[in-house]
Amino acid sequence: MKSAQDYKDSIRAMKPVVYAFGEKVEQVCDHPTFAPTLNAIGLTYEMAKDTENETLMAVKSPFTGTMINRFLHICQSQEDLIQRGELGKFFTPYHGACIGARCAGTAALNALYATTHDIDKKNGTDYHERFVNFLKYAQNEDLVCSGAITDAKGDRSLSPGRQADPDVYLHVVEKQSDGIIVRGAKAHQSGAALANFALVAPTVNLKENEKQFAVAFAVPPNAQGIIHLAEAPAPNARRLHVQDEMDFGNFAYGVHGSTHMIFDDVFIPEEMVFMCGEYEFAGELAANFGHLQRLASACCKCGHCDLTCGAAAVAADYNGCEKMSHIRDKLVEISFQSALAYGSALASGYKGHRHASGVYIPDPLLVNAAKLQAVEAVWIAAKLAGEITGGIIDTAPTQKDFNNPHIARYVDKYFRGKNSVSTENRVRIARLVEYLIGQGSIIPTESSQGAGPSAVQRLVIRQSTNVNYLKRRAKEMAGIKE
Numbered sequence: 001m002k003s004a005q006d007y008k009d010s011i012r013a014m015k016p017v018v019y020a021f022g023e024k025v026e027q028v029c030d031h032p033t034f035a036p037t038l039n040a041i042g043l044t045y046e047m048a049k050d051t052e053n054e055t056l057m058a059v060k061s062p063f064t065g066t067m068i069n070r071f072l073h074i075c076q077s078q079e080d081l082i083q084r085g086e087l088g089k090f091f092t093p094y095h096g097a098c099i100g101a102r103c104a105g106t107a108a109l110n111a112l113y114a115t116t117h118d119i120d121k122k123n124g125t126d127y128h129e130r131f132v133n134f135l136k137y138a139q140n141e142d143l144v145c146s147g148a149i150t151d152a153k154g155d156r157s158l159s160p161g162r163q164a165d166p167d168v169y170l171h172v173v174e175k176q177s178d179g180i181i182v183r184g185a186k187a188h189q190s191g192a193a194l195a196n197f198a199l200v201a202p203t204v205n206l207k208e209n210e211k212q213f214a215v216a217f218a219v220p221p222n223a224q225g226i227i228h229l230a231e232a233p234a235p236n237a238r239r240l241h242v243q244d245e246m247d248f249g250n251f252a253y254g255v256h257g258s259t260h261m262i263f264d265d266v267f268i269p270e271e272m273v274f275m276c277g278e279y280e281f282a283g284e285l286a287a288n289f290g291h292l293q294r295l296a297s298a299c300c301k302c303g304h305c306d307l308t309c310g311a312a313a314v315a316a317d318y319n320g321c322e323k324m325s326h327i328r329d330k331l332v333e334i335s336f337q338s339a340l341a342y343g344s345a346l347a348s349g350y351k352g353h354r355h356a357s358g359v360y361i362p363d364p365l366l367v368n369a370a371k372l373q374a375v376e377a378v379w380i381a382a383k384l385a386g387e388i389t390g391g392i393i394d395t396a397p398t399q400k401d402f403n404n405p406h407i408a409r410y411v412d413k414y415f416r417g418k419n420s421v422s423t424e425n426r427v428r429i430a431r432l433v434e435y436l437i438g439q440g441s442i443i444p445t446e447s448s449q450g451a452g453p454s455a456v457q458r459l460v461i462r463q464s465t466n467v468n469y470l471k472r473r474a475k476e477m478a479g480i481k482e
């Protein structure tokens with residue numbers, strides 16, 4: 001497996017076309033709103049490297065016969081699904097941000113493995129073989145693959161084929177003897193400019209007259225015609241102007257690093273195309289991606305809750321409040337909400353089913369419930385951690401205030417909590433809470449929208465709940481004879 005430096009060097013060499021805050025980014029690796037995400041993804045290498053035995057981070061690939069990073073693994077069992085979930089919860093407290101490029105990529109790899117198998121079985125095509133060749137390459141080279149599913153979507157009430165501008169859903173504009181040309185955009189792509197490849201697939205069910213939108217492929221983010229437009233949440237702007245590490249709760253990793261990925265007539269060589277026109281498989285592909293990504297996302301959010309619980313507990317310690325019953329109750333509530341989500345997520349793996357291709361998919365009811373509960377837990381944890389930490393989240397002084405001789409003594413004296421704790425440490429933990437609860441980060445919105453909004457999980461839960469059966473049980477018990 002590669003080192004974090006190997007990974008960073010590979011991205012440095014790619015030089016994708018990226019714009020942030022209206023300006024062209026010459027080198028993403030050095031840019032203040034991308035470098036933290038690069039560090040977070042780099043951690044996935046650091047923590048998996050030199051592993052001889054299987055761990056949460058590393059696993060033996062049945063395709064290459066070698067140890068690979070678990071983010072590139074095709075789930076071969078229910079145990080693999082469970083470990084994928086455990087990985088998210090374990091790993092997130094180390095970076096407190098997002099390694100989305102690797103995370104969504106795992107779901108895309110697994111979903112494409114299943115769907116290419118199904119298409120070939122029906123149509124006699126060779127997508128699965130092509131895909132497995134790509135998979136082996138990605139595993140051997142230890143590549144970061146982002147998962148590019150969400151389209152720009154235009155008018156949300158209209159299907160792809162009925163949009164005023166067809167480009168709001170990515171589609172094929174031309175077929176050539178050795179490949180295809182695609183146009184459109186994939187929206188909110190986590191770490192897409194920091195990946196070695198994007199795995200692109202449809203986001204919705206498609207009809208026969210929408211064949212051109214049924215397209216899946218792998219493409220490097222620096223391919224000719226791809227333009228990345230960087231996210232610009234408010235805290236990113238702060239990073240452009242301030243480099244004082246203490247003023248950021250999570251200076252090293254705390255940026256999401258997503259881009260809107262524009263495909264302005266991009267050529268995709270035939271060997272990288274995994275679906276082209278098979279509209280009847282688009283829904284299955286999007287659904288399986290959703291189930292797999294929600295397992296990862298639910299568990300990652302539990303990791304965020306755990307970190308928030310830890311940060312709030314430190315803040316309570318520093319305030320001298322650690323033994324107060326309402327503080328303890330609030331910490332217990334954060335842990336309880338996180339555990340509810342985590343339990344459902346692991347259960348979705350335990351109850352996962354084997355797809356005909358051999359890949360395992362989490363139980364749809366349990367995994368959607370887990371994602372829904374994880375988002376709830378993030379909001380509850382944010383509220384409670386804010387309550388525990390106090391007004392210092394809003395009013396903490398900056399590193400420059402600490403350094404200014406005219407005011408430093410007031411800062412030290414009047415922002416202090418417990419006398420045995422330095423004021424600097426009290427401010428540092430307040431900044432981390434500020435970051436974790438979404439006052440200055442994208443965590444709440446990313447949690448509720450990443451891997452699909454809550455309405456989608458409610459829909460799948462509705463579809464997965466056998467109400468007729470439950471009604472029969474109830475009527476029988478009540479002695480109702482119709």
Ligand SMILES: Cc1cc2nc3c(=O)[nH]c(=O)nc-3n(C[C@H](O)[C@H](O)[C@H](O)COP(=O)(O)OP(=O)(O)OC[C@H]3O[C@@H](n4cnc5c(N)ncnc54)[C@H](O)[C@@H]3O)c2cc1C
Pocket residue numbers: 100101104146147148149150152153156157187188189190191256258442445446449450451452453454455456
């Ligand atoms: C930080 C971040 C990172 C992400 N990373 C990735 C990634 O790596 N890869 C990827 O593919 N995607 C990614 N996503 C995209 C994510 O999956 C979408 O944000 C999500 O699917 C919602 O799409 P949208 O943001 O376009 O919301 P919208 O479609 O604009 O939805 C807004 C609201 O309208 C509702 N709505 C929209 N359309 C309908 C409809 N037809 N019927 C009923 N209600 C509707 C939604 O439920 C929601 O409540 C990311 C998102 C975020 C915020």
